[in-house]
Amino acid sequence: MKMPESNFDVSVNLTVGSTDQASTIDVLIVGLPDQDSLPPSLGELDRLGGSWLTRLVESGQLRGNRGELTTLGVPTDTGPKMLLVVGLGESELSRLDAFELTAAAIRSLLDRPRGRVEVRFADEVATEHHDAMVAGALTACEGQALYRSEPSLKLPTEIAFPNLSQEQLDRGRVIGESINQARRMVNEPPAVLYPASFAKTVINLFADSETSVEVWDENRLADEGCRAILAVGSGSARPPRLVIMSHLCGGDEPPIVLVGKGVTFDSGGLSLKPSDAMIDMKCDMAGAATVVGVMHALSCLGIQRNVIGLCGLAENMVSGTSYKLGDVIKTRSGKTIEILNTDAEGRVVLADTLDVAKAFQPRAIIDLATLTGACMVALGRDVVGAMTNNTDLLKQIESAAAGEGELIWELPMFRHYDDQVKSKVADIKNIGDGRWGGAITAAKFLENFVDELPWVHLDIAGPAFADQPKPHRDAGATGVMVRTLLRWIES
Numbered sequence: 001m002k003m004p005e006s007n008f009d010v011s012v013n014l015t016v017g018s019t020d021q022a023s024t025i026d027v028l029i030v031g032l033p034d035q036d037s038l039p040p041s042l043g044e045l046d047r048l049g050g051s052w053l054t055r056l057v058e059s060g061q062l063r064g065n066r067g068e069l070t071t072l073g074v075p076t077d078t079g080p081k082m083l084l085v086v087g088l089g090e091s092e093l094s095r096l097d098a099f100e101l102t103a104a105a106i107r108s109l110l111d112r113p114r115g116r117v118e119v120r121f122a123d124e125v126a127t128e129h130h131d132a133m134v135a136g137a138l139t140a141c142e143g144q145a146l147y148r149s150e151p152s153l154k155l156p157t158e159i160a161f162p163n164l165s166q167e168q169l170d171r172g173r174v175i176g177e178s179i180n181q182a183r184r185m186v187n188e189p190p191a192v193l194y195p196a197s198f199a200k201t202v203i204n205l206f207a208d209s210e211t212s213v214e215v216w217d218e219n220r221l222a223d224e225g226c227r228a229i230l231a232v233g234s235g236s237a238r239p240p241r242l243v244i245m246s247h248l249c250g251g252d253e254p255p256i257v258l259v260g261k262g263v264t265f266d267s268g269g270l271s272l273k274p275s276d277a278m279i280d281m282k283c284d285m286a287g288a289a290t291v292v293g294v295m296h297a298l299s300c301l302g303i304q305r306n307v308i309g310l311c312g313l314a315e316n317m318v319s320g321t322s323y324k325l326g327d328v329i330k331t332r333s334g335k336t337i338e339i340l341n342t343d344a345e346g347r348v349v350l351a352d353t354l355d356v357a358k359a360f361q362p363r364a365i366i367d368l369a370t371l372t373g374a375c376m377v378a379l380g381r382d383v384v385g386a387m388t389n390n391t392d393l394l395k396q397i398e399s400a401a402a403g404e405g406e407l408i409w410e411l412p413m414f415r416h417y418d419d420q421v422k423s424k425v426a427d428i429k430n431i432g433d434g435r436w437g438g439a440i441t442a443a444k445f446l447e448n449f450v451d452e453l454p455w456v457h458l459d460i461a462g463p464a465f466a467d468q469p470k471p472h473r474d475a476g477a478t479g480v481m482v483r484t485l486l487r488w489i490e491s
């Protein structure tokens, strides 16, 4: 099948610095705190229209509730053409607020073509969060409508941030583009993004960078004993891949290894999913895409750390060569897995990928996977489930997530769950006993492949892909955890 090329290009001209000629601004975005009077910072604009803003605030027509957006025409030809007033609320803005408020403001403007848009509420945001404003603005400009003949998001010709330093702008741009990179890969259809094309995308992405990329094709995977990855991909005409990205800028320190599940399409295999459950299964490589996004940020920001990114890539399909229920696979580690459900394939792919991770003798392994529906049952759609064999390491990740406003919650790893993945014929089986505690039994399975190395497993099945849009973001891929992992690695 030949797919059309996506014609959607998020190249926004981002600038710092202001203009003397306010009338060349199409939309000026300003912030309004939740208070009864107009803040002095808006005095100049107020005078443009004979205290029009004061009258609107005092009559309650213009409000500063956090997140409320009000668009106003400006009644003079010397000012900007339009004013977009962003409600800032009462309390200090968090980093997440800076990200989401800027994103929501920009997103609200993308329904028609605009020229210069100026974001002028940075003074209300702590300087260390200025980059989050830029990142938010960029993520607003990327959506899931990659194949509309007429782009549904009309990007402004320029987004200016007058009160930002060039350094914060550049950093925010990298973070925004890295999140968008992960989202773009998830949003691409499975006929476009399959194991080999995923690998090719990564090679192109890092072509002019210090990050080296190695790709194991099906022959190399066989040589390396990655029988679990090969088994999951065995029903597909698109053979599996393993991608290794190396960002080695941290001297002699042992590396962090990030591991992503990259099932580029999950039909469930012979344990076939019903059609409704299969609709979004292009997103089953979101863990791998997140790893690519984080590696992209590390590379562009030149972060002085040693980090390896691994993507285990396979397409889980139905055919005469599919792996089967009752099959026993000898994984790369030597441990044997009994397959009792071919739709529990992510952990099978990760079994070998985690074993490759171990070979780097890392100081920490973090894996990301859209692994279980059970995690969504437990925590809902917006919260990442975290499981670990090392509480201190998880505390670090939780603290980074809190700093970015991303939601994660720990699920227990009691020893008593261990029995639930024991197999009668092999070392372990790829599903638990029944569906209870399914997010945890999946993690228990994975724990078998990290030995004693410090490890955190992040189940992103819920938050990686959104059914509904939010004011700050389109539906579809979200890029969850890119910011958290970048912050953790930098800390």
Ligand SMILES: [Zn+2]
Pocket (backbone or CB within 6 Å): 266, 268, 342, 343, 344, 345, 346
């Ligand atoms: Zn599956």
